[in-house]
Amino acid sequence: MATQTVLLWLAGWGMSNDLWHPIQARFPTCHHVTPDFTRATHPKDFMAVIEKEARAVGHGRLFVIGWSMGGMLAQRLAASVPIHGMVLISTGSRFVRPKEERSKGWPKASLLRMERGLIENRERVWGDFFESIATEKERGEQKDAFLASRVNEWSTEALLAGLAxxxxxxxxxxxxxxxxxxxxxxxxxxxxxPFAAGAELAEGQPQAELVPIEDCGHAPPVFYPEIVTLAVQRMVESDGEGKA
Known part of the structure; x- marks a missing residue:
């Protein structure tokens, strides 16, 4: 009997797990695990729920798909739990960067301002962030699932924990x-x-393949789901246990 293939999907900061559904539907024989981050209250809560879900998999072949913040969580998980492969999307090894590395991330002060802003005016801070996720071309496509995710399901405490x-x-x-x-x-x-962070991440991984997407912003799972689907499919099939 073939070992069960398990796909663990880790969303980015403030993102709805519903955005994974079109890609998950392409893998009907896999077991899908999608941790809920919406009620986290502390930065450690994210890894706690992920590790609990991952260890419940048992002897299944575990593959992790991590988007943005979820990509860093995936890297952290891979250091403690045996996994068969990762697809990392719009992420890097760290988000906060010093001035000389600003092309790869954000200054700490910007995140601290967002934290203060969430407490004062959550809707404005989330709206500004949401608008910057997609390129002008992508916004013109008016993806229904993406537009629906503007209504943020995360608690304010979870958003603050994610920024921390x-x-x-x-x-x-x-x-x-x-x-x-x-x-x-x-x-x-x-x-x-920024793309430079993904390129840096690829350079530092022994078995990494970098897939750049032209004219793409921060949401490849939404606007280029076929690229994510193909990456997951290839990862699973190359592991030697047959098709997903």
Whole structure:
């Protein structure tokens, strides 16, 4: 009997798990695990729920798909739990960067301003962030699922915990030790997490393939689901246990 294939889907900050559904539907024989981040209250809560879900998989072949913040969580998970491969989307080894590395991330002060802003005016802060996720071309496509996700399901405490995680996490020291197949998908026009961060991440991974997407912002799962689907399919099939 073939070992069950398990796909663990880790969303980005503030993102709805519903945005994964069109891609998940392409893998009907796989077991899908989608942790709920919407009620987190502390940065450690994200890894706690992920590790609990991952260990419940048992002996299944575990593949992790991580988007943005979820991509860093995936890297952290791979350091402690055996996985067969990762697809990392619009992410990097760390989000906060010093001035000389500003082309790869954000200054700490910007995240602190967002944290204060969430407390004062959550709708404005989320709206500004949401508008910057897509390129002008992508916004013109009016994807229904993406537009629906503007109504944020995360609690304010969860959003604050996510910003704190992004502010504190640094997976840079993990890169060389994560000896698993990794596909890194990154939009060339990503203004949230610049493409240079994805390229740097690919350079530091022993088994990494970088998939750049022209005219793409921070949401490849929404606007280029076929690229994410193909990356997951190839990852699963190359592992030697048959089709997904």
């Amino acid at each position: 995680y992004l502010r504190e996490e640094d997976c840079g020291q993990l890169c060389g030790s994560l000896d698993v197949p990794v596909t890194i998908i990154h939009g060339k026009n990503d203004t949230i997490w």
